[in-house]
Amino acid sequence: xxxxxxxxxxxxxxxxxxxxxxxxxxxxxxxxxxxxxxxxxxxxxxxxxxxxxxxxxxxxxxxxxxxxxxxxxxxxxxxxxxxxxxxxxxxxxxxxxxxxxxxxxxxxxxxxxxxxxxxxxxxxxxxxxxxxxxxxxxxxxxxxxx
Numbered sequence: 001x002x003x004x005x006x007x008x009x010x011x012x013x014x015x016x017x018x019x020x021x022x023x024x025x026x027x028x029x030x031x032x033x034x035x036x037x038x039x040x041x042x043x044x045x046x047x048x049x050x051x052x053x054x055x056x057x058x059x060x061x062x063x064x065x066x067x068x069x070x071x072x073x074x075x076x077x078x079x080x081x082x083x084x085x086x087x088x089x090x091x092x093x094x095x096x097x098x099x100x101x102x103x104x105x106x107x108x109x110x111x112x113x114x115x116x117x118x119x120x121x122x123x124x125x126x127x128x129x130x131x132x133x134x135x136x137x138x139x140x141x142x143x144x145x146x
Contacts, residue, residue, distance in 0.1 A: 001046065004028065008038055009047060016049060062111040062132065063104045066119065067097035069127040074098040077124045086114050097129070
């Protein structure tokens with residue numbers, strides 16, 4: 001990955017729908033060269049261009065990161081949790097928690113019910129810590145591309 005590739009990625013983080021006619025000049029290329037560069041990154045699986053929804057606009061008002069401690073294989077717990085629509089993603093860790101799960105629910109009561117009625121009964125879940133957060137404004141996930 002060279003400086004132009006990184007410039008393309010930075011621009012896509014700002015606006016993932018930027019037209020090639022605008023992207024090319026911003027990164028020092030023609031529109032067609034920018035299209036080819038991005039396609040090369042996609043083909044190499046170095047980047048994915050995907051749509052990400054904003055939970056707030058989709059009617060989900062309660063969001064949380066759950067830190068789970070697991071007795072046994074955390075992969076089995078991650079697999080079970082990922083079957084539920086409320087779970088955005090799961091990630092295995094090697095720190096104080098065995099597993100993190102990000103969840104979104106319609107409201108605070110739904111979040112509490114999901115944790116108590118769905119997450120805690122999963123075989124292997126020993127403890128759950130709930131880190132709720134509130135997306136007052138649309139949030140973006142940006143990777144520092146240098």
